[in-house]
Amino acid sequence: MxxxxxxxxxxxxxxxxxxxxxxxxxxxxxIFREEPLNVDFARKLGxxxxxxxxxxxxxxxxxxxxxxxxxxxxxxxxxPFERAGWMALEIAVGNVD
Numbered sequence: 001m002x003x004x005x006x007x008x009x010x011x012x013x014x015x016x017x018x019x020x021x022x023x024x025x026x027x028x029x030x031i032f033r034e035e036p037l038n039v040d041f042a043r044k045l046g047x048x049x050x051x052x053x054x055x056x057x058x059x060x061x062x063x064x065x066x067x068x069x070x071x072x073x074x075x076x077x078x079x080p081f082e083r084a085g086w087m088a089l090e091i092a093v094g095n096v097d
Contacts, residue, residue: 009066016055032056037070055070056069
């Protein structure tokens with residue numbers, strides 16, 4: 001078995017603008033596009049009831065987007081290993097101050 005590159009990660013957040021701002025400011029990500037969550041993609045991810053939720057694709061400039069942020073007023077941290085595709089994400093940063 002060989003490990004493959006991450007296709008994408010999805011984070012459900014209570015405030016899309018705030019989350020986007022943090023990823024751009026602190027982790028040098030860029031916003032590729034902001035759009036309502038695609039109905040078929042939402043179903044594929046098991047995001048029931050989130051069709052057309054505000055969302056944004058982010059990533060590193062010059063590379064395909066990898067991070068999908070989806071806004072939900074009911075955002076909560078899921079228990080580990082409770083969803084298909086759960087992963088731990090480690091992000092290296094240059095300076096935490």
